[in-house]
Amino acid sequence: MGVHFGISVLFVVCLLGLSANAKDFTITAPPGSDITSLLLKTFNEACQFPTKSSVLIPKGEYKLRQIEMMGPCKAPIRITLQGTVKADGNVNGNDFWVAFRRINGFKLNGGGVFDGEGNAAWRANNCHKMALTQCKKLPISIRFDFVTDAKIRGITSMDSKNFHINVLGARNMTLEEITIIAPEESPNTDGIHVGRSVGVQIINSNIKTGDDCISIGDGTRDLLVERVTCGPGHGISIGSLGLYVKEEDVTGIRVVNCTLINTDNGVRIKTWPSAACSTTASGIHFENIILKNVTNPILIDQEYCPWNRCNKNKPSTIKLVDISFKHIRGTSGNKDAVKLLCSKGFPCKNVEIGDINIQYTGADGPATFQCSNVSPTLMGTQVPKACSSPVTKLPGQ
Numbered sequence: 001m002g003v004h005f006g007i008s009v010l011f012v013v014c015l016l017g018l019s020a021n022a023k024d025f026t027i028t029a030p031p032g033s034d035i036t037s038l039l040l041k042t043f044n045e046a047c048q049f050p051t052k053s054s055v056l057i058p059k060g061e062y063k064l065r066q067i068e069m070m071g072p073c074k075a076p077i078r079i080t081l082q083g084t085v086k087a088d089g090n091v092n093g094n095d096f097w098v099a100f101r102r103i104n105g106f107k108l109n110g111g112g113v114f115d116g117e118g119n120a121a122w123r124a125n126n127c128h129k130m131a132l133t134q135c136k137k138l139p140i141s142i143r144f145d146f147v148t149d150a151k152i153r154g155i156t157s158m159d160s161k162n163f164h165i166n167v168l169g170a171r172n173m174t175l176e177e178i179t180i181i182a183p184e185e186s187p188n189t190d191g192i193h194v195g196r197s198v199g200v201q202i203i204n205s206n207i208k209t210g211d212d213c214i215s216i217g218d219g220t221r222d223l224l225v226e227r228v229t230c231g232p233g234h235g236i237s238i239g240s241l242g243l244y245v246k247e248e249d250v251t252g253i254r255v256v257n258c259t260l261i262n263t264d265n266g267v268r269i270k271t272w273p274s275a276a277c278s279t280t281a282s283g284i285h286f287e288n289i290i291l292k293n294v295t296n297p298i299l300i301d302q303e304y305c306p307w308n309r310c311n312k313n314k315p316s317t318i319k320l321v322d323i324s325f326k327h328i329r330g331t332s333g334n335k336d337a338v339k340l341l342c343s344k345g346f347p348c349k350n351v352e353i354g355d356i357n358i359q360y361t362g363a364d365g366p367a368t369f370q371c372s373n374v375s376p377t378l379m380g381t382q383v384p385k386a387c388s389s390p391v392t393k394l395p396g397q
Contacts, residue, residue: 021051031060035085036067047073047103054078057112061086066139068099071147076105081112081155089117091124091138091161099143106150113156116141118186121161122210125187138162138188145169153177163190164209170197178205184232186210191233194220196248203227212237213263218279219248224256231261235294237268238284240304242275242318250281259290262333266297267325270304271343274314282321291330297358298325300351300374302343315345326354326379335360337367337384340374347373355380 025042029035039057046053052075064085087097097116100106121138141160144150146169156179157164164180167173180191191207194200195217201224207213213230216223216238230236236255241247260266267286291297300323302316320342337358342348353376360367371387378386 023049023051023053024056025053026056026058029062031062031083034063034065036063036065039064040067040069043069043079046077047071049075051075052077054080057081057083057085057110059083063088064098066094066097068096068101069103070101071103071106073103073105076107077103078107078109080110081108081114082110084113084115086115087117087139087141087161089120091121091136093137094139095137096143096166097139097141097161099145100147101143101145102147103150104148106147107152108155109151109153111154113158114141115158116160116164118159118161118182118189122186140164140166142166143168144173148172150174151176155179156181158182159186160189162188163193165192167192167194167197167200170194170200172199173197174201174203175205176201176203178202178207180205180207180209180213182209184210190215191230193217194223196220198222200224201226205229207233209233215239216250216253217241218244218250220250220253222252224254225258226254226256228258229261230258231263231292233263235260235263235265235268235296237265237270238281239270240272241270241279241281242272242277242316245276247277247279249279251283253284255286255289257288259292260294260297261292263294264296265299266291266294267328268296268299268301269320269323270299270301271316271318271320272310273303273305273316273343274311275317278317278319280319280321282319284320284322285324285326286328287324287326289328289330291328291332291358293331293333295333296336296339297330297332298328298338298340298356300340300342300348303341316343317345318343319346320348320351322350323348324352324354325356326352328355329357330359332358332360332367335362335364335366335368336370338369338386340371340376340387342373344373351376353378353382353386357381357383359383
């Protein structure tokens, strides 16, 4: 009996000790107040705590100016947003609103809302009038830069001025039950953009916005997109790739069990002609996709050149290898149900199409399947009937 009692007491003491070592911080401020300075101070204190810590932003509506929460922290840290934080409506030239940087073991949850107040910024957006490198800088709502072992769950981003969420340099990061809301006409409001990251998962999320629901940039590896509902928006996109000189390869992308509703595109890969680099995008797989009135449901576009700001006579130098579209079904909003428009300089290789059933009932129907510079491998049934396209070879190839 004495031995068992001693062990039990020791176990309870250990649990109490572990619990005592954790530290909870709470933002205490009246609703409607500006919590920027208080949140930064509280985060820095929590970040320097030697064991796990958490920061709570309680229910209520608060003002929040530009803020950068920078690690490394001494232990894992969690921010629980239960309320709503609102940006100001000014277009101030900053490139971000809220940034989490260089934090290991980071969690963000709580069911709260980041309101970017983007309406004035959308009117100021001039990227359709000039080069992307010269157009007016607008802030991304939430940046996750070089975070590792992170879990972002149950938050909402609404009315961002630019991208809602940008993930750069992440390792082992999950975004789950994310809600993104912006009007269909809001420009450049990509839902979640991922670049130069490894092991990111985007799952069980709902995205309604004015640009790509999910955009996948250069240097992305081992990305899973699963059970995402997209629409309105521009679909789920790899790219655009090839705009900048020092881009990195993309590999290991899986988009599965997703639904697209009334989107301008479905699942697509887009690369620039006259590309500034020569990289490879490989191991990209789209599977079990449901389409509801989607324009351009399946698209490879290696002549992507918005607003005609490039030289289409120079073929894209981005190589596309090991691409598959399988078990994709539903309805198309236009006649062009499947378009595989590959580069004549570097034709697509190892493209597989399997069990496609896309219906179009417009007066100019039926749906079509177009190919250029690709000879896809066909498996199962194809509706519309698959193309048969010779591959263009340039001299010396």
